[in-house]
Amino acid sequence: MGFFDCIYFFTPIIVKAEEEDINFKRINIEDGLSQASVESIFQDNYGYMWFGTEDGLNRYDGHNFDVFKYEGSKKNNINGIISNIVSDVLQDKDGDLLIATSKGLSKIDNKTGKIVSYTYDEKNNNSLSHYNIWDIFIDSKNRIWVGTENGLNIFFKEKGTFKRIYIKETNLNGDPNNFVTSIEEDGKGNIWVGTKDGLEKYDEKNNKFLRVDLGNLSNINLQYVSKIYKDKNNHLWIGTKDNGLFELDEEGNKINRFQKEEENPFGIPSNTIRAVYEDEIGNIWIGTDRGLAKYLGNNKFITYKNSLYNPQSLTNDQINTIFEDKSGIVWVGTNNGISTFNPKTIFKHYKRTQGKNSFSDNMIQGIYEDKDGELWIGTNSGGLNRFNRKNNNIKIYKHDEDQNSISDDTVWTVTGKDDEIWIATSYGLNKLNKKTNTFTNYYNDGTDKSLIWNEVKSLYIDREGILWIGTRNGLCTFDRKDSFKSYNFIFDNNGIIDKFITSIYEDDSGVMWFGSAINGGVTSYNKSTGQVKNYKSEESDDSLSINSIKAITGDKLGNLWIATNYGLNKFDRKTKGFSRYTEKLGLANNFVYGVLIDNEGNPWVSTNGGICKLDIVKNKFISFNITDGLQNNEFNAYSFHKSKSGEMFFGGINGFNSFYPGKLQEETFLPKVVIKDFLISGNHKDIRENIILNYNQNFFSFEFFLPDYRNVTKTNYAYKLDGVDKSWIYSNNRNYANYTNVRPGKYRFLVKARNATGEWSDPTVIDVMIKNPPWQTPMAYTLYIIIIIIIVIFIWNRMNILEGLVRQRTLELNNKLDENEELYNKLIKIERYKNNYFVNLSHELRTPLNVILATVQLINEFNSKGKKITKDKLAYYMDALKGNSDRLLRLINNIIDTSKIESGTYRLHITEVDIVYLVEEVALSMKNYIESKGIELIIDPEIEEKAIECDRGEIERCVVNLIGNAVKFTKEGGTIEVVIKDNIDTVDIIVRDTGIGIDEKYHKAIFNRFGQAYNSITEEHGGSGLGLTLVNQLVKLHKGDIKLKSKLGEGSEFTITIPVKQNIDNNDID
Missing domain, CATH: 3.30.565.10 (Histidine kinase-like ATPase, C-terminal domain)
Incomplete structure (x- = not known):
């Protein structure tokens, strides 16, 4: 039988580039960066990233930017730096930030945030030698060196003065000898200075510079030195403007020179070197005006450049600076923003590239490694790819109506045994014989002995060598006698309507498991007994999370792991119970495409949010996304495979990744959360120490961030305010907490974060105290008691006076009773009214008095027994005292006002x-x-x-x-x-x-x-x-x-x- 194949070859260069592919993440103006040309990058002790641009200094926390700019010529401007053109940023031993600009040096005080600036003053020899600063360097003795356009300076921060050091005594502005571009210290403590005219070594004892004539050593004229960098081996890397890169050994006597060679694909991409940096694992990175280069050793480099149609490529080829943060992320500053990447990724990325030497399609839908180690890769519309990683040879098989070829270019999954490769397509089943390179196509011809349905989705070869075939509308097998057998009775006889079979698996006892795509759940079939069981989602948490199944596999303990449209499920075959793993437990995304088990028994899953590893010992997820080197955060169904060597493959929408799980090193970097800002009713407040607030400052919020930039979008936060929150509040990726109407008292705010590794950081803690209002202070309570006593005495005396007055008037009326009967009867009536009045008045006075006396007695009982009164109970007692005192006061005021009116002393306003x-x-x-x-x-x-x-x-x-x-x-x-x-x-x-x-x-x-x-x-x-x-x-x-x-x-x-x-x-x- 004939076959059709398209053969392409990878040259070693192209394959090397594929294996070393980096997925860059971009940060630019749209994200809040003040300007695109990033000249310097630095991370401070708190974890903030600082970016110097040509239009301002930027502080970044992974969520937001804060921009510092020039705000006028006022001396010691608290808010503004001296110039918007920032060339370098460093932090000294005191934590103060030093900012090099085109108009001088600005210092941001670590404790107060105050900005003090220094510039050139021609009348002051203790000022900078020139206002335009190109480089700042802090040596092993914590001395601050400042390189300017006209000489070198040592900055004495305590005095605010500078010591000027000139390379050439001419001291003329514009002299290239004095134009300092870079400063470095070697392993022996010597200071090296790069200028526009060459390389100098500072003889500190004799206060003079020694010219390092690299031209004699390499038979070239060095001239403009753009960068000096010391690596971990104490080698000095000398970058120049037009003459390439030089490497000096520890003694400075040996030199390697790297220059661009047009015909050498492994050469350095440009002779203009702008940055050099060594990362934590020893990679040397070179920034040029033609891209970012990684030194491979043996005079070989690999170069990364901007690709117009690849958003994961370098954002721009003009590299200005390189920096690695504490989490291991490398930041590359370019003329068009920032690119970041993780150099420690374990993931290799394979994808289609421009030109003929590439895969047929980036939409990967099936991966299989055969007995010879060749990879078979199915694609969405590009047919089948055969990749021999030993000789870097790729063959592409596509459908051709004129020849006996693969039946369709949409390949869903691939499997095989010995020299037979089985391919599931959207139109038919295919068998490829590796020895003869011939295809055999199988279709549904309407008979029971043919393929049950033409759209084949899943394939599985059981221990007996029988091929199980899942289609869009049914299940069948294909045996060694070239005979198909339908197994739709498994579903039809058990009321299972969904026969869209996405996954097939045989457990260690020979039971077959089938996953249905839409609503059929998981079905088991015992080949020996014919027993069928169907498992579906129910209300209980120990059931399947959803009935839409993507993949099924098993571990060494006999558990089944099931990928679904809503999380990962573990099925315990002994208890018949399911355990659900979703985003709430740390899964990157609930849509799970594939699941593989590593040699340690840990499940790895592909999702719409990247790849996750479930650590079964710690019962936590570790997440990886595009910044870790993945092809994309979105993966595809049927596109996963584990080789005999333990290598795993996951395919998605932008190629596929391969990796060895055992190479993943346990991450120990887990910083604490930084509380960035504290706002009271929207207004900022300094939080360098514990917070003390007035009683009316009880509406406030905290902003915070985790200084781990590996996967910022997957960082989850939890916080609580002890005394307000009963338990931790989990806010997912929201990095702020709001509190309203908080009562006076002492509180403690705690915040923690979980990064991509699934570990929670230790809580960051800050104390908050809200003062009592003036009327709730101990002095106020003492005053209340005194006032109550005075009121009680006043009321008592007033009642005695009233009673005396009544007795006196009653006596007078009795004396006149005999003289006037009518007057007597009137007085009797008045007396009755008086009695009613005083009875009511006494009742009105007695009720609050009783409450006041009872409350005072309760307080005295607490004091006499040495019991502590809670704040809430004391506030309740004080409210009772105040309320009843107010009631008494109103009654007394009425009595007094009535008396004043009767006496004629009352005045209107x-x-x-x-x-x-x-x-x-x-x-x-x-x-x-x-x-x-x-x-x-x-x-x-x-x-x-x-x-x-x-x-x-x-x-x-x-x-x-x-x-x-x-x-x-x-x-x-x-x-x-x-x-x-x-x-x-x-x-x-x-x-x-x-x-x-x-x-x-x-x-x-x-x-x-x-x-x-x-x-x-x-x-x-x-x-x-x-x-x-x-x-x-x-x-x-x-x-x-x-x-x-x-x-x-x-x-x-x-x-x-x-x-x-x-x-x-x-x-x-x-």
Whole structure:
């Protein structure tokens, strides 16, 4: 039988580039960077990343940027740096940041955040030798070296002065000998200086520079030195502007030179070197104007460049600076933003590239390694790829209608045995014989002995060598006799409608397991007994998480691991129970495509959020995404395979990855969360120490971040405020916490984070104290007690005086009883009113007094027994004391005011007032209270506004008393109506209710404080009788009048009439 194949060859260069492919993550202006040309990168002690650009200094926490810019020429500007063109950033031993700019040096104080700047002053020899700084360096003695356009400087921070050191004594601006471009210290403590005119070594003892003539050693003229860098072996790397890269050994006597060679694909990409950096694992990275180069040793480099249509390529080929942070991420500053990558990734990335030497498609849908180690890769529309990794040879098999070829270019999965490769496609099953390179195609021809359905999705060869075939509409097998057999009865006889078979697996006892794509769940079939069991999702957590299955495999313990559209499931074959693993437990994404088990028994899964490893010992997930070298965060179904050597393969939408799980090293880097900012009602507050707030500063929030930039989007946070939160609040990737209306007290804020490794960091802790308000301090409580005692004494004395007055007047009346019978009867009535008055008054006074005395007694009992009173209980007692004290005070004020009016010493405060607005305002303020009693309030002013002369406070007092009196005597379901009428020269304020009413015989007496209409109903409601008496007196002071219309059982209507103009005696006006 014939076959059709397209043969392509990988040259060693191309394959090397594939194996060393890096997925870069980009950070640019759209993410908040102030300007695209990044000249310097640094990480401070807190974990912030700092980027110097040509338009400002940027601080980055993985979430947001804070930009520092020039803000005017004011000296010691607290907020602004001296120039927006930033060339270098470093941090000294005190934690202060040093910023090199085009106009001088700026220092950000670590403790205060204050910015102090230094520049060139031609009149001050202790200033910088030039304002334009190119490099800052801190040596092993913590001395700060500053390289400028005109000489070298040592900065004495404590004094704020500089020592100028010139390479050439000409001291002329523009002299290339004095133009310092780079500073470095070798392993012996010598300072090396690069200039526009060459390389210099500083002889500190003799205060002179020794020219290092590399030109004689390499027979070239060195000239412009752009970068000096010392690696871990104490080798010096010398980068130049046009003459390539030099490597000096520890002694400085031997040199290697690297120059661009047009015909050498492993050569350095450019002779202009802009940056050199050695990462944690020893890789030397070279930044040029033609891309980023990695030194491979033996004079070989691999170069990474920007690719227009590849967003995972380097963002720009103009490299300015390279830096590795504490988590191992390498940051590359370019002329078009920042590129980051992880050099320690274990993942190899294979994908289609431009040109003919490539895979047929990046959409990978099936991977299989045969007995010879060749990879067979199925694609979405590019047919089948055969990749021999030993000789780097690729063959591509595509469908050809004119030849006997692969039946379809959409390949779903691949498997094989011996020299037979089985390929599932969208149209037919294919067998490829490796020896003969011939295809055999199998289709559904409508008979029972043919393929059950043409769209084949899954393949599995059991221990007996039988091929199990899952299709879009059924299951069948193919045996060695070239015979197909349908197994649809497994589903049809058990009511399983979904026969879209996505996964097939045979466990160690020979039981077959099938996964259905839509709603069929997992089905087991015992080949020996014919027993069928179906497992589906139920409400209980120990069932399958969802019925849509992507993959099934097993571990050495006999457990089944099932990939679904909603998480990973483990099935315990002994207990018949499922365990669910979802995003809540650290899974990167709930849509799981494939699952493989490594040699340690740990499941690895491909998802829509990258690849995850489930550590079965620690029961935690470790996540990997595109920044770790994955082809993409999104993977594909059917596209996973584990080789006999333990190598794993996962395919997705941008090629496929291979890796050895055993090469994954345990990450020990786990920093603590940094509390970035503290805001009070949206305003920033310094948080360098513990936080102390006033009582009214109880709306606040925290912002925080984890200084681990490996996978920022997958960082999860948890926080709590002890004393407010009962347990940890898990906020996923949200990096802030808000708190409102927090009561005074001492609190402790804790925040922690879980990074991509699944480990939680130790909590970061900061104490927060909210002070008590002035009225809740110990001094205030002492004052309250003193005031209460004074009030009690005052009331007691006042009651004694009143009782004496009653006895005196009673005696006088008794003496005149015989002279006037009528007067006697009147006095008897007055006496009865008085008794009622004092009984009610005593009751009104006794109730709050009892509460006050009881509360004081409780407090004394606590003190005498040495018991501590909780804040909440003490606050409750104080509220009780204050409330009842206020009640006593109001009663006493009424008594005093009534007495003052009767004695003629009371004074009004007359102003012009809008009486309509005043009455409406008072009534509305009592609306909630009235409606809580089940009473309807109606406010019906007949005029919109009316200005009158009156004492605003006393008229308000009258209205409150009348409405309050109406509430007392109106039952639930009743109505209170407030009306205002304009009589031109006078105004009527009417309060009308539907209450119990007042008998006409009491209409006159009711305004006398000894004449309350007292009966069983009024006794139920209580009251001292002072209210209406006071209203009557205050209205009379305003030269007004008060009238009552009422009948018993028909409600009451009180009308206050007040003149618009007050022509009252001066004695009544204060």
